[in-house]
Amino acid sequence: MVIQPATKACGGCHRYRVLGFPVDVCCDVQVAALDMHVSGGGRIVTLNAEMTMAARMDKDLGSAIINAELVIPDGAGVVWALSKQGVRVVKTAGIELAWSLLNYAASHGWTVALVGASPNVMASLKIMLFKRFPGLRLVFAVDGYQSAEAWPHLESKLRELRPDLVLVALGVPRQETWSHRVQKGQHGLWMGVGGSFDVWAGTKKRAPKWMCRMQIEWLYRLIQEPNRWKRMLSLPAFVWQVIKGELND
Incomplete structure (x- = not known):
């Protein structure tokens, strides 16, 4: 099922929603950011699955995301959730x-x-x-x-x-x-x-380019910081919430 964009965001972007939170799909994210600067500025949020699940429990974080002028899909989970709505988008690394x-x-x-x-x-x-x-x-x-x-x-x-x-x-x-x-x-x-x-x-390294292309940077971060494993449990929870939402439509 294709869901029409909820609202139009800043220049060249269309705003969709993933688990109730806005995500802007833009032709060119940098151009959108520069247009926003010309229009008076605002906040840019880089949304991933982990942040989305955290925002469902944290009212202040949820408000910060909802009220941001530009929310970009910075995570394979959010990109996947948009694809379930028929929206094709490439991950934008913050x-x-x-x-x-x-x-x-x-x-x-x-x-x-x-x-x-x-x-x-x-x-x-x-x-x-x-x-x-x-x-x-x-x-x-x-x-x-x-x-x-x-x-x-x-x-x-x-x-x-x-x-x-x-x-x-x-x-x-x-x-x-x-x-x-x-x-x-x-x-x-x-x-x-x-x-x-x-x-x-230079105190930390980013994931190799091949991992970035495969959208598994989260795995590299987990290898670097094993204590992140509890936070990673939000990923399957995110997937289930998206699927459950589809089943209830």
Whole structure:
């Protein structure tokens, strides 16, 4: 059964729903993000099966996803769920979109803010980015290991700077719920990037290209971090919920 898009999202995208959460299918995700910046900005969420299942239990995370201006399918499970609706889409890796936006920012004079990861990762990341993008206007860069007392001041400073691009690596659900709260009233693009800072800084490796092509990056992450196995149990639960929804239609 083909389900018609619920609403039209930002330029060139159509919005569908997977287990009640929006997913935007775009001809070109970067173009959609840049159009969103021109229109005043907003938040980009990279949705996968694990996050979808977590959002069904976490009201704040669910609200952050539902209210995001652009929600891209960053996971084989979400791509599969869309295919069950007759929607063909290629997975959009959040790490690749974030990198392309950094590249665009450096070449077009955008101001950039980075939030998250460990102090060592943030230090290495800044060195790497300035070497890779000499023209990068990095106006704000703080690691995620700040005291509770420090965050209000940092958030105020970030709002004052009004950067064009804010990349947040605080992990799910924190990066989404934090961005949802702090981004309100701000222009620019805000995007949760998970472990991207660690990969860019060289402290972690991304899955080999052949695994990315086969959409089994989750297996590589599990091999790297065996303690993720409990989180991976959300994958069969996600599949069952999608199938159950079909049976009930």
